[in-house]
Amino acid sequence: MTNPVIQCRDVWKVFGALDAAVFAQIRAGTASKDEIQDKYSCVVAVADANFSIAAGEIFCIMGLSGSGKSTLLRHINGLVAPSAGDILIGGENIARLSRAGLRDLRARKIGMVFQNFALLPHRNVIDNVAFGLELRDVPRPERLARAREMLKAVQLEAWEDARITELSGGMQQRVGLARALAGDPDILLMDEPFGALDPLIRRQLQDQFTRLCRDMNKTAVFITHDLDEAMRIGSRIAIMRDGRILQTGAPHEIILSPADTHVAAFVRDVSSKDTLSAQHVMSRVAPGEMEQLARLPGILPDTILSEAARLAARENQDLPVRDGSGAIVGVLRVSEILTALAGRGQYAQN
Amino acid sequence: MRKTEQSRTPAYLSWGMIALVVAGALWWLFAPPLPEWLTQFPAPKGLDNAVAQQIDAAVNWMKQQWASFFDVFTWILRKILGVIESAMVTTPWPIVVALVLLLAWRLSGLRAAIFTAACLAYLGLFGFWEKSMTTLALVAASVLICVVIGLPVGILCAKSPRAKRLLEPVLDVMQTLPTFVYLIPAVAFFSIGKPPGVIATVIFALPSIVRLTALGIEQVPAVVREAADAFGARPMQKLLKVELPLALPSIRLGINQTIMMSLSMVVVAAMIGAGGLGLDVIRSLQHLKTGQGFLAGLAIVLCAMALDRMVRGRPPG
Numbered sequence: 110m111t112n113p114v115i116q117c118r119d120v121w122k123v124f125g126a127l128d129a130a131v132f133a134q135i136r137a138g139t140a141s142k143d144e145i146q147d148k149y150s151c152v153v154a155v156a157d158a159n160f161s162i163a164a165g166e167i168f169c170i171m172g173l174s175g176s177g178k179s180t181l182l183r184h185i186n187g188l189v190a191p192s193a194g195d196i197l198i199g200g201e202n203i204a205r206l207s208r209a210g211l212r213d214l215r216a217r218k219i220g221m222v223f224q225n226f227a228l229l230p231h232r233n234v235i236d237n238v239a240f241g242l243e244l245r246d247v248p249r250p251e252r253l254a255r256a257r258e259m260l261k262a263v264q265l266e267a268w269e270d271a272r273i274t275e276l277s278g279g280m281q282q283r284v285g286l287a288r289a290l291a292g293d294p295d296i297l298l299m300d301e302p303f304g305a306l307d308p309l310i311r312r313q314l315q316d317q318f319t320r321l322c323r324d325m326n327k328t329a330v331f332i333t334h335d336l337d338e339a340m341r342i343g344s345r346i347a348i349m350r351d352g353r354i355l356q357t358g359a360p361h362e363i364i365l366s367p368a369d370t371h372v373a374a375f376v377r378d379v380s381s382k383d384t385l386s387a388q389h390v391m392s393r394v395a396p397g398e399m400e401q402l403a404r405l406p407g408i409l410p411d412t413i414l415s416e417a418a419r420l421a422a423r424e425n426q427d428l429p430v431r432d433g434s435g436a437i438v439g440v441l442r443v444s445e446i447l448t449a450l451a452g453r454g455q456y457a458q459n
Numbered sequence: 460m461r462k463t464e465q466s467r468t469p470a471y472l473s474w475g476m477i478a479l480v481v482a483g484a485l486w487w488l489f490a491p492p493l494p495e496w497l498t499q500f501p502a503p504k505g506l507d508n509a510v511a512q513q514i515d516a517a518v519n520w521m522k523q524q525w526a527s528f529f530d531v532f533t534w535i536l537r538k539i540l541g542v543i544e545s546a547m548v549t550t551p552w553p554i555v556v557a558l559v560l561l562l563a564w565r566l567s568g569l570r571a572a573i574f575t576a577a578c579l580a581y582l583g584l585f586g587f588w589e590k591s592m593t594t595l596a597l598v599a600a601s602v603l604i605c606v607v608i609g610l611p612v613g614i615l616c617a618k619s620p621r622a623k624r625l626l627e628p629v630l631d632v633m634q635t636l637p638t639f640v641y642l643i644p645a646v647a648f649f650s651i652g653k654p655p656g657v658i659a660t661v662i663f664a665l666p667s668i669v670r671l672t673a674l675g676i677e678q679v680p681a682v683v684r685e686a687a688d689a690f691g692a693r694p695m696q697k698l699l700k701v702e703l704p705l706a707l708p709s710i711r712l713g714i715n716q717t718i719m720m721s722l723s724m725v726v727v728a729a730m731i732g733a734g735g736l737g738l739d740v741i742r743s744l745q746h747l748k749t750g751q752g753f754l755a756g757l758a759i760v761l762c763a764m765a766l767d768r769m770v771r772g773r774p775p776g
Contacts, residue, residue, distance in 0.1 A: 212691040216690060221690070228683075240690060244690055
């Protein structure tokens with residue numbers, strides 16, 4: 110991996126008055142959650158989080174409410190300081206930054222989008238988008254020009270003079286996204302940004318977001334409680350429960366080999382049609398089968414499952430999977446496609 | 460079955476109660492008189508006088524020691540009042556009327572402007588014009604001082620729980636202490652006339668703007684504050700660009716309250732020579748002139764209502 114943009118090393122966050130002895134117990138895992146809460150009135154929000162994120166990745170942190178995912182996100186721009194551990198942005202430990210240095214990092218390198226938008230209701234749309242630049246004392250004409258550009262990127266250019274309250278939830282969040290992008294940060298922190306929106310709007314914004322990230326070459330950390338959403342937009346996913354990261358991996362890795370029963374429970378109902386591809390579901394060619402398969406047109410190993418299913422349905426039979434050179438590397442059986450789409454069981458690779 | 464058993468009072472309790480009542484009645488009829496220390500609180504003789512004299516001495520001492528400070532303070536107050544009052548009284552009335560109506564219209568719309576015009580007409584027709592300008596100058600000076608002091612103190616209260624804990628009892632005392640109590644030392648320190656009137660008014664009206672400013676800032680949603688932090692706002696930027704604008708409705712209400720409370724002090728201030736509409740009310744009281752008193756009182760009420768409509772701002776929508 111090239112130099113990671115964001116790195117979290119052994120990050121712990123415990124809320125409450127914490128003394129060293131108690132913390133040692135918590136770290137060693139000798140105190141139970143209830144014991145920590147009742148006896149020491151502390152809450153462990155993040156426990157030993159480790160990950161690094163490369164440039165251009167969309168790193169999803171998925172967990173239910175109270176799993177500590179939002180707290181973990183706030184460590185990355187220093188809104189929350191860790192009880193222990195290091196956060197490195199571009200190789201630089203943010204704990205070493207001065208107050209002014211941290212403000213500068215937030216203003217220039219990191220944009221943030223909030224679940225309930227957190228826009229300023231007394232300003233119109235364009236002044237909300239220009240807010241971050243205004244804080245950096247960018248001259249007004251310049252920041253308005255930049256804000257206009259960002260509004261165009263989220264297709265709200267007709268609304269620049271509107272009041273925030275005139276906009277729908279989905280539009281407000283696009284303003285939030287434009288505001289985060291206006292400072293041209295390398296990193297976007299997305300705190301359950303689409304959680305409060307209708308499913309259809311949510312889907313549109315997910316697509317718009319992934320496109321913008323790709324086009325503008327942003328690295329994003331995306332918090333969600335919806336595994337489908339994480340699967341759809343994440344290049345990698347970390348699954349969190351009770352402050353701990355249970356598993357980190359690409360979407361197909363999470364589906365194919367959940368690390369434990371909790372992850373398996375999350376994954377059980379997730380739709381794999383856009384996550385898995387032919388290579389994950391195919392099986393070995395049985396002897397004697399090759400002759401028949403060789404006569405059929407093949408599909409590429411990275412064809413996504415929904416597409417493969419469509420082709421298999423048209424041919425109405427098992428399909429050969431051919432690599433780039435046309436050699437048959439496996440067979441995709443209709444029964445396996447159906448099993449995968451039904452979303453149960455585990456599929457061993459090959 | 461159980462119910463009736465439960466609801467029956469045990470015999471010994473009923474008998475006990477009867478015995479108590481009888482004993483009480485016998486005591487009432489035949490008991491010797493109570494000793495005096497039980498019927499009257501044993502207050503040491505002369506304690507109140509001694510303490511009151513100490514306070515008098517302290518006030519006198521302060522008056523002498525800090526005479527120059529109070530003189531300068533009084534002088535500054537007189538200057539501020541003088542500028543405002545001469546501006547309002549010497550400006551020809553049509554210009555004042557035009558300016559006030561324009562302000563009312565810009566701030567709060569046409570309805571407020573019409574209402575204000577009616578109020579001004581009353582003041583003019585019944586000969587209260589100059590007196591009401593004097594009164595409004597006093598109110599304006601008091602409100603100005605309240606805002607200048609109250610806004611920063613309110614911000615401090617919102618930002619520092621400790622400052623709030625310390626100031627809360629002070630504000631309570633300022634709001635509930637009867638006005639006449641601090642009117643006497645105010646006269647002692649600032650002599651009679653308008654300055655002590657302004658001081659008394661400020662003491663009375665300041666707590667509301669402090670409290671409402673603090674409340675407004677405390678009510679700014681935490682997530683909006685967080686957003687300001689996340690975009691790298693300096694503390695001052697956060698205050699000026701996020702917190703104060705969002706607290707503005709509450710602050711506006713605070714200013715409104717301050718104006719109303721200042722106007723309610725007009726009569727009291729007139730007792731120590733502040734003049735204006737309050738003086739008419741006091742004269743009517745002294746000479747038992749109901750009609751005159753009513754007209755002057757109505758003038759104060761109309762000033763208050765017009766100012767209230769003006770400051771309240773445009774109705775939403």
